Structure formats: C-alpha cells, structure tokens
Amino acid sequence: MNNENNLATLPPISTSEHLSKEEEEEDEKQETPLGVSSAHEPQAHSVSLKEGGQNDNVEEVKDDVYYERLQKEKLEEELAHLGKDNWFTKFIVQKTWIVVLATIVFAIVMTVTCIALGGFELSDEHDRDYMVWDSIQMKNWDMLELSKEAVQTNYAGGIQPLRTTSIDKWTTSITFECKNCSTILTADYIKEMYAVEQAIISDANFANFCLAVSSTDSSCDMSRSYYSFSKNFASNINTLTQADVDTYLANIRASESLYFQNNVFMETQFTQNNTISQKARAIYVFAGPIEIDGKRWKTYTDDEAGQEEKMADFSLDLEKRFKTVNTSLKVQLYNRAWANYKEAETTINDFSLIIVSFTFVFIYVSFHLKSIFLASCAMAAIAFSYPISICLTRFVFQISFFQSLNLVAVFVILGISADNVFVFTDAWQQSGTYSPLNPDDEDRHNNFQPRMNYTWKKATKAISTTSLTTAIAFLATGFSKIMPISAFGYFASTLVIVNYLFAIVTFPACLIIFERYLSDKCRYRKFIGDVCTRMINKCRKPKVPRTHNQSESSEHVENDNVEQIRANMSQQNDGGEEEQDLEQQERIVRKQSKAEELPEHEHNTLNSERGIEYFFRVYWNNWINKAKIIILVFVGIWAVLAIWRITQFEPATEVIQMLPDSHYVTKLTNSLRNDYNTGENDNTIQISFVWGVKGINKDGVSSWDAADRGKIIWDDTFDMSSPTNQQRILTICDDLLNSSLVKDKKVTCWVKDFLIYASGSNPPTTISQSSFYTQLQAYLATTEGQNYYNDNSIGYLNGTLYFMRIEALAVQKPFQGYEKTNPVYNQWEDLKDNYNKASQTGVNNVIQTGEFHWAYLATEKEFANGAITGTAMSLSFAFVVLIISTLNIITATYAIASITGIVISVVAFMEILGWTLGILESLAIVILIGFSVDYVVHLANHYVESVYEDRYRRMEEALSSMGISIFSGAITTIGSGVFLFLATLVFFTQFAVLILSTILFSLFFALVFFTALNHLIGPQRNQGNMKYYVTDPAIKWTKKKLDGCFRKQEADGSQPPQDAESHNDQ
Incomplete structure (x- = not known):
C-alpha cells in the first residue's frame, strides 16, 4: 500500500478513547486545531485494534504520519512566526558587547551608589516593627x-536629666542555680550570690547605666537600681550563718508582705509555706538617657539603637566580670539588649551560608549548561540584581525599611533565576536543531539572528508568565498591614522583576558571545558533554538512523515488529491492561520506524533527546496514565485531611523566636518566663x-x-x-x-x-x-x-x-x-x-x-487576615495569567487547582510540624503561590500547544519538553535552601523547610496530579480553547462587520478611512 498517496484522507485517531457517533459528526463540522479545513479531513474512521487486523496497523501508521505532518506544519509556522526579526533581538545580536558592557557598567554604578548612600545598612529594630500601626x-x-x-523632650530645653527613665529592655536579671542541691537558700550560697552581685556593682561602667536618685542628683539610687534576696543580709554578710537564714525564712512564712517582697527572686516552687528554691536571681534596673565615652544622649528615646548598643557592650563586660568570681553556682546574665546582640551575632554567622548556597547553584548551573562562562553570567545577574533592587526600593520607591527578613530573598532568587536561565538555554539548544535557523555557510558562527529571534520570543513567553506570577505573589504581601512584611513584599517583587530583565536582556547576549567565541574551545563543555553523553547512552537504547536505502523496507520491518508484538501478547491473558500495553508497544515501534524516515536535521532533534527527557516521555507518562485513578483518589483524600489540619492552625503568641529552644539564650529566656515568680515588670502585662x-x-x-x-x-x-x-x-x-x-x-x-x-x-x-x-x-x-x-x-x-x-x-x-x-x-x-x-x-x-501585649493582638489577627487576603489576590491573578498564557479555560482551571493543592498541602504540613501562624508562615502562604506556579504553567502551556488531539500524546510531549527544565529548576531551588538547615536561627531553618516542602509538593502536583488529571479528563481537540471558541469568532465577527461597513460606504460613494485603506492594501 502506498501510504503517501492516501495521506490526505487520513483521519486523526485518538489512542486514548474512541468518540461517540455524535461527537464524530460534530467534530467533522469544525476546523482542526491548526486551522486545516474540514474539506481536507478524512471522511473514513479507523477501526479498533481488536477488530482491524492488518487494517488497524496501517491506520495507526497513517495516524502517526498525519500527526508528524501536523507537527512539521506547526514547526514551520512557529519558525516563520518566531524567526522574524525584531529590533530588540537584532540589537542583541549585532551589538552584543555593547549590551553586556552597558549592563555591567549600569550594575556597578547602581551598586556603588547603593553602598555610598548606605543602602546595605540594616534598619534599626523597634518594638513597633511588627505591629499594626492603625489598630486601636x-x-x-x-x-x-x-x-x-x-x-x-521639652523639659529643660529638650535635655532630659541623665538616667531618670528606667528602660524595660535594659532591666537585667542575674540568675543563680545550684547543682545537685535541695535549696540555694543556704548561708554559703547566699554569700556567693552576694559576691557576684557586688562585682557587678563595682564595675566602672555601672554608674553610667544605674537609675539616678533624681533629676538633680545623678548618683546611683541603689534602692531602686538593685534588688536581690542576698541584699537582705548585706549588713552581716561576712558573718552570715545558716541560723540567720532560717530565721529570715521563718519570718517569710509568717508574713505575707515579706513573702511578696522576696518571691520575685525565687522559682515558682517557692511559696509562703514552702521556702525552698534551687534557683534565685538578682534584678538590676538601668535607665536612660546615658552619657558614656564622651557622648551625651538628650532623652531616653534619642538614638535608641545607639544607646542600646552601649548597653549590650556593658552587658558583655559584666559577663566577663562575674565569671572571675569564685563560685560553685551556675551564673547567667540576661537582658533584652544582650539577647538582641546575641541574635544579631548569630544572624551574621548564618548569612555566611549564602556563599555556600551560591556556590552550589553555580556548580549545578555550570553542569546543566555545560559552560562555566554561562553559569558565571547567570550568577552575576543574581549578584547584581540584589544591590540594584535595594537601590530602587530604598531610594526610588522610598521604602526605607530594610532588615534581615529582606536578606532571605537571596535564597528565593537563586532558584527563580536559575529556572529562567534553564528555560532560555533549553530554547536556544532546541533552536540549534532546526535547519532553517542554522545556515550551513561558513559564517554560521556570526549569523545567529534567526536562532535568537526564535529563542528570545519562545523563552520570554514562558519566563514572563512565571516571573509575573511570582512577582505578583510577592507584591500581594506588600498590602500587609504589618510593615516589615509589606516592605519585604515590595523588595522581593522588585528583585524578581530586575532579575527577569537580566534574563531577557543580558543573558541572551552572553549566549551569543559563548557561541561565537567559546563553544568550540571550551574543554570543560566538551568534557561534561562527553560524560553526560555516556551516562545517557547507558540509560536508554540508542536510536540509530538508517540509510535512505533501508527506508524502502521500513514499512515491512515495522509490520513484522508489530505482528511479533501481537503474537507475544496473544499468549497472555486477554484484558484491558494487556490491550493498552499492546497499543503502547505498537506505538513505540511505529514512532521508531517513522523517526528513521525523517530528514537528517529532524533525526538530529530526536537523537539529541537526553536521558531524563526520554524518562519523562516514555516511562513517567505511561506510569501516570495507568495509575491516574489511584492518584486522583489519593489527592482527594489528602486534600480533605489537609484542610482539616489547616483549621487547627493557631496564631503565633510571639512576634518571632529567633533562636532554637536548644540555644542557651532561648533556654534562659524561657527559664525567666516560666521558672520564676513574676514581679511588677517581669513576664507580666x-x-x-x-x-x-x-x-x-x-x-x-x-x-x-x-x-x-x-x-x-x-x-x-x-x-x-x-x-x-x-x-x-x-x-x-x-x-x-x-x-x-x-x-x-x-x-x-x-x-x-x-x-x-x-x-x-x-x-x-x-x-x-x-x-x-x-x-x-x-x-x-x-x-x-x-x-x-x-x-x-x-x-x-x-x-x-x-x-x-x-x-x-x-x-x-x-x-x-x-x-x-x-x-x-x-x-x-x-x-x-x-x-x-x-x-x-x-x-x-x-x-x-497593655502596650506591646495589647498591640500584638492586632498583629496576631493580621497574620491570619493577611494570609487569606494575600492568597486570594495571588490565586486570582495567577488564574488570570494562566488563562491568558494557555488560552484554555479547562487547562487553566486544572493548573489553578494544582496550585491551590500546593498551598493547602504546605500550610497543612506547617501545622503538622507544630508551627504557629507567625511572620514566616503568613509570608509563606502567599509567596509559595509564586513558587508553585512555575512548574504547572510550563506543562500547561506545552499541553495546549501540542498538535496532538488526544490526552496521552499531548501530555507526553509536554513532559518530554519541560520535564528536564522542571527537574533542574527544582534542584537549584532546593539546593539554594537546603544549606539553611545548617543555620542556627529558627527563621532560617524554618525557611529551609518551607522551600523544600514547597518544591516537593510543587513537583508532585505538577508531575503527578496535574498529569494524572489531564490523562483522565484533560481537554482534547478544541475543548476549552478560548481562541477557537471566543477569540477567532470575535475577530471574524468584527471583520465581517467592518467589511460590511466599508461596502456600505463604497455604495454611498464615500471613501473609507485611511487606515482601512492601508489595511485593505496589505
């Protein structure tokens, strides 16, 4: 049979399911997805594999040839459209060095400007930072x-008397704990406590911080600056006996007022009837404004950060001082200024992990791109994006607040930027396999215009969609009533946009430079390429193209292979699963046979398929198709459980716990809060x-x-x-x-x-x-x-x-x-x-x-409200972007369902881990939408753009094209965040969990749930195609109305408008 003579009569065949008679008739009335008229459509329909015998083999081959022809027509149409010159890509190709050098100069100028203006200086921390400022x-x-x-400030000309206002954050507790003792209230231990307390008082700087007697007497008021249990025995401390202590404890048991004077120094087990305690503490009250090292602050609120820094230095000196006292007790110091210093010190150490994450991403990008030069360009874009974004945010947008929360965006942009680079590079490599874009003349290394036209337009569409949704997700947090979260949202959104501009402007120029000057000389690329090739060849059977003479017998060989498969399968039990396996194996044989008959440049395309692409196209797609029902049932059950867990999510009771429970600062904080009786200004409202x-x-x-x-x-x-x-x-x-x-x-x-x-x-x-x-x-x-x-x-x-x-x-x-x-x-x-x-x-x-404690109630409420509002905004916008990107309402709905599933899953996972709804969690709920949309939108776009009409092959093409980009993007994002597990700060380790869980759930819902959903009820042919049902009919209707209007004007003897004439001439 001559297949070529019958191509025009070949019908499109769905291998996943057969159409009803009504659907067949309706389909014949419509146009095909690529605009082929129904007059060219076949009128006969193929028979099923069970009934067809030899005929169904021929019809299936015709089906493959038909779609290969459509694929070729689509490619030619795509090349004709995307390969057209435009001024921007023309400028990039012709003025490559100007683009790169101009970008570098601009980035350096912005960085130097940012440094000169103090853009990298962190804003001072304040008690109001995380409060809702407009709450009552x-x-x-x-x-x-x-x-x-x-x-x-208006007292005595704005100069407040020295140290007349006590500052709660400076109130210092010196804790004592005896080891292996029944009580610390013994004469010997009291003498040791008193010695430590006096060592602190005798410090040279003590007089610079103690509470003054009055506004006219700046000497230390020891009656209000120093409180302790041992102070009761100051008059006879050197001759103190246990009998003296026991007498005083007996007086406490007899006097309620005396008990209340002393219980604040003891742990909670100390009561009026039980005067035993293994812990004790002394309390020092310090005040401002201070005068030290020749500097005099005007009021206690004047340059609070500067005064607090002096208090932290003083506290560190006190630590060293009391450690010189000979005592068997465990002695520790605590005040909020000291704790803030320790947290800041830990933060600086943890941020060194940025270098580790940066190095990992650089190594992986180098491996994936097979080029150190291109990886360096990608990492330089990340490095320069940060200072440029800081400069824009702080000095152009006038968002002056910048704290350590903003620095976390580094770990976010590492993964996002790498994903942009992978998409662009994959499109560039794909363009290299199309002969129309690659002239064979000697000047091919200088003639990259067609390839860049194609690559830039194709990659920019995908990058624009993902970058836009990510930027909007961050921007949604900008509407938060909590200022640091709002500032982070605006900054991170700016960072994503700046990095996106680097990806579509500078990186294309880097690609041109690499191809012109480095691709043939780069030993690293050759070495990595050879290693990868050997690994890939071990993972799959090589496709060896046959010669032209061999193609004449390809049909007979193919039919023989198919018949052999049928014979083998007939020996097994009959059933739906065996028939599906038979169809799948036959399709693979025919695909391989047809591949052998393709032109040489199309052979190169198939043979360039990487191992992971082959895995996603063949094994992964087939497995998901078989398990789709089980997968969707599992996801449904999980969704119900996840929603139930989310309802158990409770607001955080504190702004943020910076250090883990195992850290000595946190242990001391919790001990003071929970182990000791409370005083008037201690763990109370x-x-x-x-x-x-x-x-x-x-x-x-x-x-x-x-x-x-x-x-x-x-x-x-x-x-x-x-x-x-x-x-x-x-x-x-x-x-x-x-x-x-x-x-x-x-x-x-x-x-x-x-x-x-x-x-x-x-x-x-x-x-x-x-x-x-x-x-x-x-x-x-x-x-x-x-x-x-x-x-x-x-x-x-x-x-x-x-x-x-x-x-x-x-x-x-x-x-x-x-x-x-x-x-x-x-x-x-x-x-x-x-x-x-x-x-x-x-x-x-x-x-x-109630000061902080009442104000924080509004913050707790805003955590929940902000998360809900931000999520609604981000999901709504993501849905709009998906509809515009895919032009398919069904696919967009499935994609947004996948994104919603990711959000629900990550939030439920947080609750399962015992987290509460605080700063990081409320941020995460919103911004993870930006993370999660990338993978799904890649698959959704390729699914709807496929020339195939059936679900299986549409999904097969989407997974083959985007599987490796998704996988690589996930690796870099996980790699950028996984090193945060080495951090000490709770915020960083939680952020690592957030990144890891978000990416893993994103992979699952994109590669498993979204794939399974489309295999089961994904749109086929023109189902849900807004271009087919909405856009094209609207354009035809508009054109018809305009043509009618013009004809009417001509009949009336009037001239059409000038733009209409131009349009008609064209």
Whole structure:
C-alpha cells in the first residue's frame, strides 16, 4: 500500500478513547486545531485494534504520519512566526558587547551608589516593627509613648536629666542555680550570690547605666537600681550563718508582705509555706538617657539603637566580670539588649551560608549548561540584581525599611533565576536543531539572528508568565498591614522583576558571545558533554538512523515488529491492561520506524533527546496514565485531611523566636518566663490608664520608619485640679485595687500618695482647686514625686499637667495567644468605658493600654487576615495569567487547582510540624503561590500547544519538553535552601523547610496530579480553547462587520478611512 498517496484522507485517531457517533459528526463540522479545513479531513474512521487486523496497523501508521505532518506544519509556522526579526533581538545580536558592557557598567554604578548612600545598612529594630500601626491597641500605646516623649523632650530645653527613665529592655536579671542541691537558700550560697552581685556593682561602667536618685542628683539610687534576696543580709554578710537564714525564712512564712517582697527572686516552687528554691536571681534596673565615652544622649528615646548598643557592650563586660568570681553556682546574665546582640551575632554567622548556597547553584548551573562562562553570567545577574533592587526600593520607591527578613530573598532568587536561565538555554539548544535557523555557510558562527529571534520570543513567553506570577505573589504581601512584611513584599517583587530583565536582556547576549567565541574551545563543555553523553547512552537504547536505502523496507520491518508484538501478547491473558500495553508497544515501534524516515536535521532533534527527557516521555507518562485513578483518589483524600489540619492552625503568641529552644539564650529566656515568680515588670502585662491624650497627628509621618509615631494631640478638656475630679481618680484607684482583673492588688496610684502629701492625712482627702498646682509643684520636688515624674506617671511641664497615668498589674499572663488574651483585653476595655461613663468632664476621656501585649493582638489577627487576603489576590491573578498564557479555560482551571493543592498541602504540613501562624508562615502562604506556579504553567502551556488531539500524546510531549527544565529548576531551588538547615536561627531553618516542602509538593502536583488529571479528563481537540471558541469568532465577527461597513460606504460613494485603506492594501 502506498501510504503517501492516501495521506490526505487520513483521519486523526485518538489512542486514548474512541468518540461517540455524535461527537464524530460534530467534530467533522469544525476546523482542526491548526486551522486545516474540514474539506481536507478524512471522511473514513479507523477501526479498533481488536477488530482491524492488518487494517488497524496501517491506520495507526497513517495516524502517526498525519500527526508528524501536523507537527512539521506547526514547526514551520512557529519558525516563520518566531524567526522574524525584531529590533530588540537584532540589537542583541549585532551589538552584543555593547549590551553586556552597558549592563555591567549600569550594575556597578547602581551598586556603588547603593553602598555610598548606605543602602546595605540594616534598619534599626523597634518594638513597633511588627505591629499594626492603625489598630486601636497600637494607637493607644503610641499615645502613651508620645506623651512621655513630649514632656521629656521639652523639659529643660529638650535635655532630659541623665538616667531618670528606667528602660524595660535594659532591666537585667542575674540568675543563680545550684547543682545537685535541695535549696540555694543556704548561708554559703547566699554569700556567693552576694559576691557576684557586688562585682557587678563595682564595675566602672555601672554608674553610667544605674537609675539616678533624681533629676538633680545623678548618683546611683541603689534602692531602686538593685534588688536581690542576698541584699537582705548585706549588713552581716561576712558573718552570715545558716541560723540567720532560717530565721529570715521563718519570718517569710509568717508574713505575707515579706513573702511578696522576696518571691520575685525565687522559682515558682517557692511559696509562703514552702521556702525552698534551687534557683534565685538578682534584678538590676538601668535607665536612660546615658552619657558614656564622651557622648551625651538628650532623652531616653534619642538614638535608641545607639544607646542600646552601649548597653549590650556593658552587658558583655559584666559577663566577663562575674565569671572571675569564685563560685560553685551556675551564673547567667540576661537582658533584652544582650539577647538582641546575641541574635544579631548569630544572624551574621548564618548569612555566611549564602556563599555556600551560591556556590552550589553555580556548580549545578555550570553542569546543566555545560559552560562555566554561562553559569558565571547567570550568577552575576543574581549578584547584581540584589544591590540594584535595594537601590530602587530604598531610594526610588522610598521604602526605607530594610532588615534581615529582606536578606532571605537571596535564597528565593537563586532558584527563580536559575529556572529562567534553564528555560532560555533549553530554547536556544532546541533552536540549534532546526535547519532553517542554522545556515550551513561558513559564517554560521556570526549569523545567529534567526536562532535568537526564535529563542528570545519562545523563552520570554514562558519566563514572563512565571516571573509575573511570582512577582505578583510577592507584591500581594506588600498590602500587609504589618510593615516589615509589606516592605519585604515590595523588595522581593522588585528583585524578581530586575532579575527577569537580566534574563531577557543580558543573558541572551552572553549566549551569543559563548557561541561565537567559546563553544568550540571550551574543554570543560566538551568534557561534561562527553560524560553526560555516556551516562545517557547507558540509560536508554540508542536510536540509530538508517540509510535512505533501508527506508524502502521500513514499512515491512515495522509490520513484522508489530505482528511479533501481537503474537507475544496473544499468549497472555486477554484484558484491558494487556490491550493498552499492546497499543503502547505498537506505538513505540511505529514512532521508531517513522523517526528513521525523517530528514537528517529532524533525526538530529530526536537523537539529541537526553536521558531524563526520554524518562519523562516514555516511562513517567505511561506510569501516570495507568495509575491516574489511584492518584486522583489519593489527592482527594489528602486534600480533605489537609484542610482539616489547616483549621487547627493557631496564631503565633510571639512576634518571632529567633533562636532554637536548644540555644542557651532561648533556654534562659524561657527559664525567666516560666521558672520564676513574676514581679511588677517581669513576664507580666502592665496596664496603664492614661488621661490627657486625644489622638495623634501623623502629617509627614513615614510609613517605613517605626520610630516615627507622629505628634501627640492633647485632650484640652483634661483637668483634675477640681476636688470632684480628684475624688473620681481616687475612686478609680480603689476600684482597681479590688478588681478581679488586677493581680495581688498591685496598683500604682500617684494621686493617692500626692493627696496624702498635700492634705497631710491618710487616708487622703482632696485639696482645693486653687492650691492644686502649687502643691503639685512642691510634691515634684520631693524624692517620691521625682520618682513618679521619672516613671512618666506625672506629665507635668511648665506649670501644666498635660497627662497622667495610673498603672495596674494584670492577672492575665502574657504570650497566651489571641484566643485567651483578646477576651481579657475586652474586659479591660469594658472597665475603661465604664469609668468614662461614670466620670464627669475633665476626667472622662481615659484610655487604657497593655502596650506591646495589647498591640500584638492586632498583629496576631493580621497574620491570619493577611494570609487569606494575600492568597486570594495571588490565586486570582495567577488564574488570570494562566488563562491568558494557555488560552484554555479547562487547562487553566486544572493548573489553578494544582496550585491551590500546593498551598493547602504546605500550610497543612506547617501545622503538622507544630508551627504557629507567625511572620514566616503568613509570608509563606502567599509567596509559595509564586513558587508553585512555575512548574504547572510550563506543562500547561506545552499541553495546549501540542498538535496532538488526544490526552496521552499531548501530555507526553509536554513532559518530554519541560520535564528536564522542571527537574533542574527544582534542584537549584532546593539546593539554594537546603544549606539553611545548617543555620542556627529558627527563621532560617524554618525557611529551609518551607522551600523544600514547597518544591516537593510543587513537583508532585505538577508531575503527578496535574498529569494524572489531564490523562483522565484533560481537554482534547478544541475543548476549552478560548481562541477557537471566543477569540477567532470575535475577530471574524468584527471583520465581517467592518467589511460590511466599508461596502456600505463604497455604495454611498464615500471613501473609507485611511487606515482601512492601508489595511485593505496589505
């Protein structure tokens, strides 16, 4: 039979399933996917393999020839379209060195500019960094801090007296622990503790940080700067006996007040009836502003980072000092400034892993591209993308905030950039196998224009889709109400876009340079190429092309091979699975036979297939096709379980834990929080009731500077000078003392002490309005009044009481989570509202704040809300991009289902690991959409672009074309993140888990779920094709309407518009 004479009558045959009669009739009325008219379509349909005998063999061969012809027509059409010159690729090819050198100069200038402007300097950390600034809780805290600052900065010309304001972050605990003892409360241990405590006090710098006596006396107030149990025995410490200790402990058991004075120094097992403790601590209160090394800070809020740095240095010196004391006790120091220093030190060490990740990616990219030069270009693009993005973000977009969170983007861009390079290089290598793009003249090394036209357009489409979705996913985090997360989103989005520009501008020029000057000389490339070739040849049978003479007998050889397969299969049991295996083996034989008859340049294309491409095309695709039902059932079960686990996800109770539980800083932090009885400023929630503030003026306030709160707006109605208002405040103080919300009746009410002083009676009585300010000024001259003023309880300035506050210790423990803490916050809010309703004008606008602990409630809520909002935005945009990219609503829906599955799986995995919804987790939920879209979109695009009409061969072509790019992209992304497991910081190790889990789930849902879904119900022929059903009909309708309009104008004797004439002429 002469097959060539019958090609025009060959019908397209679906090997995966047969059409119904109605579908066949409907299909005959439509155009084929490539626009071949139905007049050229065959009218006969092939018979099944069971019934066809020899005929079905011939029809199947015709089917392969038919699709090979369509493949060739598609390739010719693609080459004709993509191979056209455009000014950009023409410039890259003709001005290659200009492109590369201009890019290098621009990158260097931007980098130097960034360094000169301080772009690489990290922003100072602040308590407000991760708070929701527009929440009512944060506003109340800001009003308290601004009112303190306003009074202190305007006192004595803006110069606050030295060390008059205690700073909570500087409050230092010195912990003692005895080894193998029943109690530390023995005479010998108390002497050892006292010796250590005195060594700290005797340090030369102690006087530069201790709390001053008053605003006029800067000497150390030891009664308020130093608290400890051993201090009780200072008068006889050298002669102290165990009997003295036992007597004092007996007094504690007999006196509740004495117990409360000392329990804060002991661990929780120490009670009034059980005066035993294996741990003890001393507490030092340090204050600002400070003066040290010739520098004098104006207020305690002036250059907070600079003052904290001095405090950290002082703490490190104290560590060295008390280690010189001879003691058998385990002694440790802790304050927040010291802990921040340790965290920063660890961060610097961990970031050295960037070099390791960078090196790994460079080695792998070199191996994959078989070129050190091209790998160097790719890594240079990554290296330069970072400073350029910093410069753009900080100095062009004016997003000044930049902290260690932004540095994590390095590990993200390593994988993304490598994926872009792989896609571009694979397209370039593919273009090299097409003879129309590769002239055989002697000047072929200089004539790369056709290849670059094809490569640039083809690769840019894929890179643009993945880069755009990734950038938008990052950009979605920019809408977060939490400033560092928002800043990270904008920066990472900029980084992705800058790296994308390097990929489509600079890297193509590098490819031209390599092909012109290095490809034939690079021994590394030859060596790697030879090694890979030998490895690949061991993995698959080589395709040996036959000569032209052999092709005449190819059909007979092919039929003989098919008949042999049939004979072998007939000896096995009949069944659907054996018939599918038979069809698959026959198809492989015929594909090999047809390959032998292809032109030489198409032989080169087939024979250049790499081992991993062969694996995905043959083995992987066939396995997924057989197991598709099982796979989809498994994914369905997993999705239900994953959604259930997500519902158990709880918000984080702290901003972030930087160091692991095994780290000594974390151990000490947890010990102070959990092992010791709490004091007034230690692991408690201090509630402040504040009068005299109304709001905040935020004109000119930066959205990226946590230290810039704005300016306080005073409450002009505030006035407590009248006796009735004085009495109202006294009533509120008494009410707080008896409130069930207050712990151990710990209320600080300066008004009561002031009225005792002013009235001369206890209990206090009110004083006249006329004498109020006179008495208040006199009270502030006393030590007690000075202490209240320095603690910012009395906001008195220039003869006016601008604000005042009363403090109470909440029963609620901190860091208990939103579900437990928010109801307590609401109770305090209700109490505040009741006070305002029952109060008269002048004292009826009180606010209440738990400072950090109340403000963090809004942060916890925003973690969840931000993750949900960001995910919805990212998924919606990704769906739009997928529809535009694939022009197939069905494929786009399957792709977005895969991406959703990845998100659900990773979030569920986080919850299974015991993570809580904090900074990293809320970030991850959004940005992993950008990670996960890459692999699916590659497969989706190739699936819909295939000339084949059946699901099996469409998926086969997609896996063969993109399997290696997906695999290589996954390797580099995993490799860039896996070294983070060596880090100490929890944030980095968690990020490593995030990268690894995201990539693995992305691979599963792309190569397994998406593939299986398309094998089962993927679109065939023109199903879901928006171009076929929407775009083309719309264009035809528009053209028809325009033609009708033009004809009508001609009939009326009018001239068509000039652009229409031009269009018709063309």
